[in-house]
Amino acid sequence: DLQIEEDLIEEVARMVGYNNLPTNPPLAPITAKVRPETERSPSTVRRAIAALGYQETINYSFVEEAWEKDLAGNAHPIRLLNPIASQMSVMRSSLIGSLLQVVKFNADRKADRVRVFELGRVFLRNASVADSDATVQGFDQPMKVSGMAWGPLEPLGWTGKSRLVDFFDVKADVERLLAPAQAEFVASEHPAMHPGRSAQVLLQGRVIGHVGELHPRWRQAWDLPHAPVVFELDLDAVTQRSVPVAQPVAKMQAVERDIAVIVREQVTHAELMQAIHSAPTLGLLRHAVLFDVYRPKAEAAGGLAVGEKSLAVRLSLHSDEATLTDAQIEAAMGAIMASLSERVSARLRT
Structure with missing residues (x-):
């Protein structure tokens, strides 16, 4: 049965007796690992x-x-x-x-x-x-x-x-x-x-x-x-997650404006939002959300041609320094409309 070195060691241990072998627990450092705040388990x-x-x-x-x-x-x-x-x-x-x-x-x-x-x-x-x-x-x-x-x-309930x-x-x-x-x-x-x-x-x-x-x-x-x-x-x-960072409460009130633009049917939500956020508003545009989509049932109605749709977007403008003036608001809205016209060929719905 002696083929390798371990076979000889096993025979010696058997002759000495397994119960007679000294017990020496291994010594190893134990270091607690702390999960980073930027990571979820x-x-x-x-x-x-x-x-x-x-x-x-x-x-x-x-x-x-x-x-x-x-x-x-x-x-x-x-x-x-x-x-x-x-x-x-x-x-x-x-x-x-x-x-x-x-x-x-x-x-x-x-x-x-x-x-x-x-x-x-x-x-x-x-x-x-x-x-x-x-x-x-x-x-x-x-x-x-x-x-x-x-x-x-x-799940099925009383509401139907x-x-x-x-x-x-x-x-x-x-x-x-x-x-x-x-x-x-x-x-x-x-x-x-x-x-x-x-x-x-x-x-x-x-x-x-x-x-x-x-x-x-x-x-x-x-x-x-x-x-x-x-x-x-x-x-x-x-x-992976970002660590929350405290931010002061805004002292100035935000301004909201709604616009409805007419675009081609092929224009996606991502393209619309990319055109809005790429407008040079000097950091005044903080948020934009699409809240309505209108497609006419007839071939052409409501100022829309065949293959067009109307998208209504709510824009939130805000400045941390001072209350926005009418001139600042109009300039930001003009920049957004110019970007929409250039990127997705949008026009205001009247």
Whole structure:
């Protein structure tokens, strides 16, 4: 039995007697790690999502190869050498398939409303990853957080039947999860999502995930009566937060002005807001919100031509130094209208 050095050591220890060997506890310094104020723990993220009405699920990291191809656009997933089952032969690069399976499982058992989420690791090929104690060479293993909502927006109550959850409901959940950081949503395409009802989630100019309605093709393939809405984000981006900074209460009262502009139907909300905030208002414009969209039922009505729409925006102007004068307000409004006219060919609605 003596093949290596350790075999001889084992024989000596056996002859001496395991009970006779001295017990020497290891000595090592214990240093408490303090989490930075700019970082939330994964447990905090879990509680935040649960507070929005979602229930946590824990799923296998092994998934069907078809899920990777259909829902993640991954034609070359990481294969297992010895899978525990034929339908669990690859490592997942997205959490969407696991959540969709949970929704399908509950829908088949007559559940009319499902809200689920998962914090889990995904597995991607990445040649830049080096081998270490916590990494495997050639493979990236980031943490993701994903949620899926299906069914009515609210449980059945005395107020009547609720409408189905839509893109904007889940988008609001993502905004609450990332608060106080303000995310930007840009229309995009994702293999698992409806091409016209999905968006990239950007934080400080960096893409951190996607949110959107399940693609009609996969809704039909999974035999769901209506489409769920899903989001998937990088956990590292969600755990980061800014430290609150005290600011004095404004001494001067803000001025609000409403404008209604006519633009082409193709003009998006993001383009409109970008044109407004890029106007040279000398820092007087503090806030802008779209509060009304008007499209005529007839081909041309209300001063609108075919292919046009009216957008009403409330502008908030404020100065920390003094009360705004009429001249300052008119100059800021003129700069905003000039920027709208130049960037999105907008005109005032009369």
